[in-house]
Amino acid sequence: MRVESAYKIEKFVSKFHIHALDMLIWYTLRFYLNKKLPGYYKKHDVRDGISTKEYTDKAVILALTTYPKRMETLPIVIESLLRQTVKPTSFQLWLAEDQYPDKESLRRDMKPYTKRGLEILFCDDLKSHKKYYYAMRNNPNAIVVTVDDDVIYPETMLEDLLKTHKKHPNCVVACRAHQMKIENNTVLPYNKWNYRAVGCAGPDVYLCATGCAGCLYPPNLLPEEVFNAEVFKEICFFADDLWLKCMEQINLIPTVLTGINNPEIITTIGSNVGGLAQSNVEDGKNDQQFKSVTEYYDIAWI
Numbered sequence: 001m002r003v004e005s006a007y008k009i010e011k012f013v014s015k016f017h018i019h020a021l022d023m024l025i026w027y028t029l030r031f032y033l034n035k036k037l038p039g040y041y042k043k044h045d046v047r048d049g050i051s052t053k054e055y056t057d058k059a060v061i062l063a064l065t066t067y068p069k070r071m072e073t074l075p076i077v078i079e080s081l082l083r084q085t086v087k088p089t090s091f092q093l094w095l096a097e098d099q100y101p102d103k104e105s106l107r108r109d110m111k112p113y114t115k116r117g118l119e120i121l122f123c124d125d126l127k128s129h130k131k132y133y134y135a136m137r138n139n140p141n142a143i144v145v146t147v148d149d150d151v152i153y154p155e156t157m158l159e160d161l162l163k164t165h166k167k168h169p170n171c172v173v174a175c176r177a178h179q180m181k182i183e184n185n186t187v188l189p190y191n192k193w194n195y196r197a198v199g200c201a202g203p204d205v206y207l208c209a210t211g212c213a214g215c216l217y218p219p220n221l222l223p224e225e226v227f228n229a230e231v232f233k234e235i236c237f238f239a240d241d242l243w244l245k246c247m248e249q250i251n252l253i254p255t256v257l258t259g260i261n262n263p264e265i266i267t268t269i270g271s272n273v274g275g276l277a278q279s280n281v282e283d284g285k286n287d288q289q290f291k292s293v294t295e296y297y298d299i300a301w302i
Contacts, residue, residue, distance in 0.1 A: 003080055003266070004154040006033055008261040033152050034076065034269045041079045049082030050117035051090050055162055057276075058219060059142040061136035062088035062158065065128065066149035068099055072266040073150065078113050080152050086159040088145065091118050092135055096125035106266060127231060128240040131216065133255075137227050141219045148212040150271035157193075160258040161216040169218060171203050171256040172248055176213030176265060180206040185302050190286040198261060203254035208300075210246045213265045223250050235292035242286060246293040249301065 008031045011027045062081060066074055081091065093110075100106050100122070110120060121135050136146045145161060147153065157175060162171045179194035180187055194200065197207055209215045225231075226247040236243040247254070294301070 001160075002155055003037070003152055004156055006266060007154045007263045010266070011261070014261070014263060014295055024057060028264070031225040035075055036263070037079070037152065041076070046083055046116065046117055049084075049087065049113075050089065051087030055086055056143065056166070059089040059139065060158075060162070060276075061090045061135050061139055061142050061144050062147065063092045063094065063131050063144060064147045064299070065096075065130035067096070070149045073270065075113070076152060076199065076268060077147075077149055078118060080155075082113065082116055082145065082171050083155055084153075084158040085155050086162060088158060089142070090139075091137055093118055093120050094123055094130040095120065096120040096130065098125060103290060127237055128230060129237075129243070131211070131227070132240065133227065134243065136206070136217065139219075139239070143219060144217045146211045146215050146217070150268045151212055151265045152268065153214065157214045161214055164256060165216050165218065166256045168203055168256045170221065171220075171254050172209055172221070172244075173216040173256055173258065174207070174209035174211075174213065175215070175258050175262055177202075177207040177209045177255055177257055178238045179204065180208060180301070182206070182302065185289075187301050189284075190290065196262070196264065197257060200257075201260040202256040204256075205249065205252060205254045207255035207257065209241065209255050211241050211244075213237050215261070217244075221251065222247050225250065231296065232293075237287040239286055241293055242290045243293060246297065246299055248292070249299050250297060 010029060014022055019254070031156055103122075107114070107120065110118065113194045114120060123130060126133055131148075132144060135142075135146075143162075143165070144157060161177065161224050165171075177197045178190075179197040179200050181193050193208070200207065214237065223242070226244065231244050236246075293299070
């Protein structure tokens, strides 16, 4: 059973441009994977989720974060990442130390994954910024790939990112992005952007990577300001994707997608409950935070 096959089915169906059919297939695939994959993963174990084999001349760090409410569905995400066709050098899970007082119990529960290469690391609570902040800061010469805690990843996700990185070494590489829309010399509200960047693969400075599907950051491209936690806590604490996009624009770094019209991500059941998507997109907080960072750094988008 390959998760990649589900994504291929989804992409094929999307060619018909029938929204109701797209949604039916997406919900069906989501239900099927969430129902069947845990049992399949137990029967078909993999020994190693990391590798010392070099696919580039740099270390490759796969990093994510989570919080206690997501721990129940995290195993299916971790398993999908342990089964990548190309293995990372390091696989890091960053957790807010004050959210996990019983660390011995946590380590015991996570042993099936740590014995195959997952590292559990504790840090200050920087919300979703944790998934890139410490991996990048502690490993300035490494390629850092960020992922989310509520997505079931196709087996070729990391391979696709690295292949595209080799073609575009000075770009941020993403499996999913939205394309900013400009009108009257103004960036339109987030909900008016080209959702999933239909018809555009880049490189393009107006592509905003959405880290949920997997995003690759080459070393030494982003400005040092990306680590200014004092500022992002104040003006962009709940939108790490937009903070990173603004930091990229300071250095005029374009984003490129691994393919054109990539399929929608397939998430774990209940992934929208308690997450950032609702408050950021539906309640307009993305626009507030994007505007705040743009004004604070006087970033030019035109």
